[in-house]
Amino acid sequence: MKMNQFVIIGLGRFGSSLGRELIKLGYEVLGVDRDEEKVQELSHVLTHAVVADATEEEVLRSIGARNFDCGVVAIGDDIQASILATILLKDLGVKKVVAKAVSDLHGRVLERVGVDRIIYPERDMGVRVAHQLVSPNLLDYIELSKQYTIAELAVPQCLSGKSLDDVNPRGRFGCSIVAINKPKGIIIAPVAKDVLSQDDVMVVIGTNYQIEQFQHSIG
Numbered sequence: 001m002k003m004n005q006f007v008i009i010g011l012g013r014f015g016s017s018l019g020r021e022l023i024k025l026g027y028e029v030l031g032v033d034r035d036e037e038k039v040q041e042l043s044h045v046l047t048h049a050v051v052a053d054a055t056e057e058e059v060l061r062s063i064g065a066r067n068f069d070c071g072v073v074a075i076g077d078d079i080q081a082s083i084l085a086t087i088l089l090k091d092l093g094v095k096k097v098v099a100k101a102v103s104d105l106h107g108r109v110l111e112r113v114g115v116d117r118i119i120y121p122e123r124d125m126g127v128r129v130a131h132q133l134v135s136p137n138l139l140d141y142i143e144l145s146k147q148y149t150i151a152e153l154a155v156p157q158c159l160s161g162k163s164l165d166d167v168n169p170r171g172r173f174g175c176s177i178v179a180i181n182k183p184k185g186i187i188i189a190p191v192a193k194d195v196l197s198q199d200d201v202m203v204v205i206g207t208n209y210q211i212e213q214f215q216h217s218i219g
């Protein structure tokens with residue numbers, strides 16, 4: 001299902017950043033916050049922004065929350081409000097409800113009330129930054145499973161001018177380069193003769209161990 005319209009409950013740092021980005025991407029966003037100042041700040045950015053308490057069912061009904069494809073509960077500190085807003089959005093029939101959790105227990109409660117997706121921004125960003133700090137070439141990564149990862153690695157100077165055949169990542173480590181992003185354009189499914197240059201970005205797929213070994217060899 002394609003998501004078109006989003007309602008965001010809570011316009012703190014997380015909710016407002018999410019809303020701004022969705023607008024940039026061309027989607028419609030209704031922002032809700034009980035704090036008038038927060039709503040003021042975003043009233044010219046979001047499609048609509050309203051001052052309301054999202055723990056009141058009548059309020060959510062009157063703003064037409066059920067017509068949205070996706071609801072995001074971005075309340076953190078007030079866990080009770082987060083849980084109530086989540087249940088109300090689900091009960092109103094919002095198809096997909098995503099909620100931010102500030103702790104494990106908060107997340108477990110949200111799971112019990114049937115939230116479709118839980119986000120732990122601080123925890124997940126901490127994990128991500130740790131990986132990036134210990135591996136300077138790592139720009140970003142996606143965990144495909146416990147074992148497999150896709151990583152974006154910056155090409156260091158020591159690989160500049162070398163072909164994949166020279167570097168031999170598949171032969172030496174077992175990981176494959178699925179794309180090379182160059183300033184001039186992206187090479188999808190590169191072959192042995194394709195050449196790397198400094199500051200290209202390699203997209204590498206493999207097991208965590210294979211990618212680590214490859215990174216060690218170039219870091």
Ligand code: ATP
Binds near residue numbers: 014034053055078102
């Ligand atoms: P962030 O880290 O994203 O800034 P936070 O985790 O500190 O947020 P809060 O500050 O508790 O979370 O909540 C984010 C926003 O949600 C605040 O602007 C707050 O006014 C709003 N909010 C809290 N409870 C409600 C509610 N019941 N209805 C509407 N908005 C609410």
Ligand code: ATP
Binds near residue numbers: 165170
């Ligand atoms: P393989 O069975 O490993 O693909 P091959 O002899 O068929 O070996 P070629 O396609 O000629 O291989 O590539 C030679 C070497 O260049 C490979 O062994 C591999 O290490 C490296 N190579 C080529 N393309 C890639 C790629 N997309 N990702 C990682 N390594 C590659």
Ligand code: CA
Binds near residue numbers: 076077
């Ligand atoms: Ca916070």
